[in-house]
Amino acid sequence: MKPPLMTIDLSTTEGGTGHVGFVFHKQPSLEKAIRDAVAQNPLSELRSSSTLTSISEDAENVYIKYSEQSGTTKRIKARFVVGADGKTGFVRKKYLEPQGITLDRCEG
Numbered sequence: 001m002k003p004p005l006m007t008i009d010l011s012t013t014e015g016g017t018g019h020v021g022f023v024f025h026k027q028p029s030l031e032k033a034i035r036d037a038v039a040q041n042p043l044s045e046l047r048s049s050s051t052l053t054s055i056s057e058d059a060e061n062v063y064i065k066y067s068e069q070s071g072t073t074k075r076i077k078a079r080f081v082v083g084a085d086g087k088t089g090f091v092r093k094k095y096l097e098p099q100g101i102t103l104d105r106c107e108g
Helices: 027-040 090-099
Strands: 051-057 062-067 073-078
Touching: 051 090
Parallel strands: none
Antiparallel strands: 051 062, 062 073
């Protein structure tokens, strides 16, 4: 028996990550589940091979501009946007942080 390389204290609310709570998943399985759910929903569409270029909002909607792989610029209007592009992604670095919205480490 060898000791594990890493252990996580599951009795904490932040899991030592700075996030409130935590979830364990296999990323390929999670991505497949998300892609399958999007494919089954007639109101959803996955637009891969695109690059987000701007986000703006007013009192009612959020507006997204993105470039397709071909170079064509498109615009989406939505009530909500989910930024699932990671801690160094566009949503956090170019939209949230300039507004002073940061993810601070949860202590205690």
